[in-house]
Amino acid sequence: MINKWNFLSPAPELSSVQEEMARELGINPVLSQLLLQRKITTIEEAKKFFRPQLQDLHDPFLMKEMDKAVERLNLAMGRKEKILVYGDYDVDGTTSVAVVYKFLRNFYSNLDFYIPDRTDEGYGVSYKGIDFAWENDFKLIIVLDCGIKAVEKIDYAKRKGVDFIICDHHKPDDVLPDACAILDPKRPDETYPYTHLSACGVGFKFMQAFAISNGIDLSLLYQLLDLVAVSIAADIVPITGENRILAFHGLKMLNTNACIGLKSIIDMCGMSEKEITLSDIVFKIGPRLNASGRVQSGRESVELLISKDLTFAREKSESINLQNEKRKELDKSITEEANTVLENWKDMADRKSIVIYNDRWHKGVIGIVASRLTELYYKPAVVLTLSNGLATGSARSIQGFDVYKAIENCRDLLENFGGHPFAAGLSMKEENVEAFSKRFEAFVAENIQPNQLVPHMDVDATINFSDITPKFFRILKQFSPFGPENQKPVFCTRRVYDYGTSRLVGKDQEHLKLELIDSNSESIMNGIAFGMYGHNDYIKNLNPFDICYTIEENTYGGNISIQLLIKDIKPSEE
Numbered sequence: 001m002i003n004k005w006n007f008l009s010p011a012p013e014l015s016s017v018q019e020e021m022a023r024e025l026g027i028n029p030v031l032s033q034l035l036l037q038r039k040i041t042t043i044e045e046a047k048k049f050f051r052p053q054l055q056d057l058h059d060p061f062l063m064k065e066m067d068k069a070v071e072r073l074n075l076a077m078g079r080k081e082k083i084l085v086y087g088d089y090d091v092d093g094t095t096s097v098a099v100v101y102k103f104l105r106n107f108y109s110n111l112d113f114y115i116p117d118r119t120d121e122g123y124g125v126s127y128k129g130i131d132f133a134w135e136n137d138f139k140l141i142i143v144l145d146c147g148i149k150a151v152e153k154i155d156y157a158k159r160k161g162v163d164f165i166i167c168d169h170h171k172p173d174d175v176l177p178d179a180c181a182i183l184d185p186k187r188p189d190e191t192y193p194y195t196h197l198s199a200c201g202v203g204f205k206f207m208q209a210f211a212i213s214n215g216i217d218l219s220l221l222y223q224l225l226d227l228v229a230v231s232i233a234a235d236i237v238p239i240t241g242e243n244r245i246l247a248f249h250g251l252k253m254l255n256t257n258a259c260i261g262l263k264s265i266i267d268m269c270g271m272s273e274k275e276i277t278l279s280d281i282v283f284k285i286g287p288r289l290n291a292s293g294r295v296q297s298g299r300e301s302v303e304l305l306i307s308k309d310l311t312f313a314r315e316k317s318e319s320i321n322l323q324n325e326k327r328k329e330l331d332k333s334i335t336e337e338a339n340t341v342l343e344n345w346k347d348m349a350d351r352k353s354i355v356i357y358n359d360r361w362h363k364g365v366i367g368i369v370a371s372r373l374t375e376l377y378y379k380p381a382v383v384l385t386l387s388n389g390l391a392t393g394s395a396r397s398i399q400g401f402d403v404y405k406a407i408e409n410c411r412d413l414l415e416n417f418g419g420h421p422f423a424a425g426l427s428m429k430e431e432n433v434e435a436f437s438k439r440f441e442a443f444v445a446e447n448i449q450p451n452q453l454v455p456h457m458d459v460d461a462t463i464n465f466s467d468i469t470p471k472f473f474r475i476l477k478q479f480s481p482f483g484p485e486n487q488k489p490v491f492c493t494r495r496v497y498d499y500g501t502s503r504l505v506g507k508d509q510e511h512l513k514l515e516l517i518d519s520n521s522e523s524i525m526n527g528i529a530f531g532m533y534g535h536n537d538y539i540k541n542l543n544p545f546d547i548c549y550t551i552e553e554n555t556y557g558g559n560i561s562i563q564l565l566i567k568d569i570k571p572s573e574e
Helices: 012-025 029-037 043-050 066-079 091-104 127-135 151-159 199-213 218-222 225-234 241-256 260-268 278-295 299-305 310-343 363-377 403-408 430-447 470-477 533-540
Strands: 004-007 082-087 111-114 138-144 163-167 181-183 354-357 381-387 390-396 416-419 423-428 456-459 491-498 503-505 511-518 525-529 545-554 561-571
Touching (some): 012 029, 029 470, 066 082, 066 181, 066 199, 082 127, 091 111, 091 199, 091 278, 111 127, 138 199, 151 163, 163 199, 181 199, 225 241, 225 278, 260 278, 260 299, 260 310, 278 299, 278 310, 299 310, 310 354, 354 363, 354 430, 363 381, 363 390, 381 430, 390 403, 403 416, 403 423, 403 430, 423 430, 470 545, 511 533, 511 561, 525 545, 533 545
Parallel strands (some): 004 456, 082 138, 138 163, 163 181, 354 381, 525 561
Antiparallel strands (some): 381 390, 390 423, 416 423, 491 511, 503 511, 511 525, 545 561
């Protein structure tokens, strides 16, 4: 339930800028307000925002140690050394491996890839993976989406004569590994202009630099942007700067010329006739690619993504889809079990966080369970299970609270941890779980603001139905792709009424199909309010009410029309 509508607006001193941008660009002032909320304050910035260009990507050699990484890769290829592309088992890791492996195999054959087993090896660089490389005479490992904290393991590899190039995007510790090169936009001494790349984005920049250094046409690399877009969506990184450019062009590729592996997943999801968005990746494509790493082996996802054979890809997609169904069953049963435990916590109402541990839970789905608990209770949540003798788990956060800092505050109790402000992974000795739970709760209670614990919705602007013209909607679509820091705009319209034809729909009559008018125009607007049947009597009695919504394109029956997707309904104040 949404308790509060938080209305966003640009600073008053920017009102003249808003008017100038609206005039210069020939757009509704509401749209220029949306640009200002996204920190776009000039006409030139607005033009670049609406028309993302690959030529505006940063020079990859601006990233610290990129020259060293390219030099070591060129040396390995010149010496005909065996190269191992190593990545994490989640979507960002497997797409990273696929991008680097697929690009390099165009020019080099002495190449293989490796994905660690979630249960047997755990997250990140493993001793087993290093031993595999050493035993099979690999001289260079390109590691993606992990490695920035693997100081001891990379020392171990070095003693065995195995070099590392690290491509990561996680926050490093004070001591960096002794690798040939470390590419990480979050390293403290980094001056690269954009810090929010996905790991696949870092791998892409590495391949971009490799291509430039060897005079390779970048159009060959751009054919892999569909994979980069999948990583950006699935890893929930900001859709700003370079990520926005990469996601924009990656989605174009995904919708027009997706690789065989992704096309087979798209067909499996029943989306072959639909324009795919970042949201579709988050909720449909990403979970399926993740399922193999959660339930069986992340190697299957890479095999699918690098496949050149349509029959093989379809068979692999079917296997991954079955694993996703198994993942959903595990997720559902563990979430229900966790809820039963939490409902019996006597101090649940007073707690500001959740830390829950069960040594029998499946390690592959506890991150999803943590997300479910966060959504349900609207508190930062850590879910732990037993794996390889350690209590291992995932943390998820609520809007505005940095769960990584809360975990970092407990680092003396942990064996390993890493992640981002909204999601993190961690492991500890079983006997430290209780102490961790108390320390984590104390930190959250001291640092979280009361309003952060209240579910709320940011509203971008208040408009009338008459504002929603075809031109308004056409320009609004150019704000996409939508995601973190560029969310789909939410609008509010005050004092709307049922036109007289709104009705309940759905199998159990749980949804509202609305036909509305507002008090300032005679425009009739169609809308759908999922699960909001409780408002039906109030609406049918012709009472005025306020709505928050996003503006969508409805293609039902082959006809294209504008439809409001209702986020919340409240009775209008007198």
